[in-house]
Amino acid sequence: MTDTALASGTEADSVTVADTAAAIADIVAALKARQAVPYLGSGAFALLPPEECPIPRNSAELTQRLNARVTAPGRFRTNLTAVAQFIETRRHRKTLDAILNELFRQTVPPTPVHRLVAAIPAPPLIVDVWYDNVLDALLTGLGDRNWGQIQGLSHPQSTGEWVKYYGLDGAETTAEAAAGWDTLLYKPSGAVAPAGNYLVSDSDFVELLTEIDIQTPIPPSVQERRAGRHFLYLGCRFDHEIQRTYARQIAKRSSDRHWAVIQGELSRNEERFLAQHGIQRLDLPLDVAVEMIQEALG
Structure with missing residues (x-):
């Protein structure tokens, strides 16, 4: 479940940068040096109005769309992984994958976040944890x-096999x-294209979480390219244990300094996670942060 207790202003301030302009300059320098x-x-899709975004923009919207196809019991109807597991168990995994393919195989305009990332000169590694294909379409273009x-x-x-590898042609x-x-796009949760791979159900994550502490699911090339580098989190929240586990394990053995654009109040677990x-x-x-980074990149 997501965290509900909110951090006080004092606690949140302990992880919030005091000098935004200096932080943006540091981010841009790291991007230019291929060290970010x-x-x-x-959350990147929150920058698109609902009428311009045919795919689910977050876990809550995806859960609602799945329930619209196969209604899950009320006791876990708002839990994405549980709803996906219900469909997988009652209707077969192929049914779940077919629904996800239909939901995400839509033409989606790129957000400012996706345009920014695609414009960065040859970053060695990009991580994208949602199921869309917006970024790979931009890179291909x-x-x-x-x-x-x-x-x-x-x-x-x-x-x-924990992962599959796909070239530029899919x-x-x-x-x-x-x-x-030169650039490796890592989609740890899978994606609609090119083959419709999805980690989404309880059973998917049980298998992942039993091994991720020893890094088995993380490909060697990702482990090599993250080493010593900074991470820049865009459109991410860390108010769910799976989100924190992914971010922690993917960034293991990287730099000890990273950045996240998160507006407003933080949950206590988010504040603790950022600090740790x-x-x-x-x-x-x-959108403001992305515009500042884009302008500084030139």
Whole structure:
């Protein structure tokens, strides 16, 4: 469940940057030096009006859409992973995947967050934890990038594979090929394109969480490219244990200094998480922060 207790202003101030302009300058310097890893959450789509965004913009909207197709019992109807598990158990995994493909296989305009990340000169690693294909469509459209993506897989214990690798053309490829990409797009939760891989149900995350502490699900190329680098969290909240676990384990053995754009009050667990992992919070509207970074990048 998400956290409900809110941090006081004093506690939140302990992780909030005092000098926004200086923080933006540090972020831009790290991006230009290829020492920052953009980490995108579903919150990027909050910058689009509902009528312009045909896909679910967050976990709550996705849960509602799933319930509209297969109504889950009331006791867990608002819990995304439980609702997905209910559909998987009662209607088969293929039904769940088909619904997700239909929901996310829509043409979505890129948000300012996606445009910013696509414009960064050859970042070694980008992490995107939502199920859309907006960023890979932008990267493909640039035409001058040597890049590919790695996606997490559902039920890896049944196949022995935790991830699959996809080249620029969407064809499946190898870990050896990924080592040569200038930019690696890591989609740990899977994505609609090119193959409709999704980590979304309780059973998906049970398998992941039993191994993630020892880093088994994290591909070696991701582990190599995160080493010593800073993370820049855009469109992310950390008010759910799975969100915190993903962010913590993906960024393990990276730098001890990171940034997150989160406006407004923080939950107590969010404030604690940011403090523990050296994440400095910019208390700004996401679109404002993105515009400042974009202008400074030039």
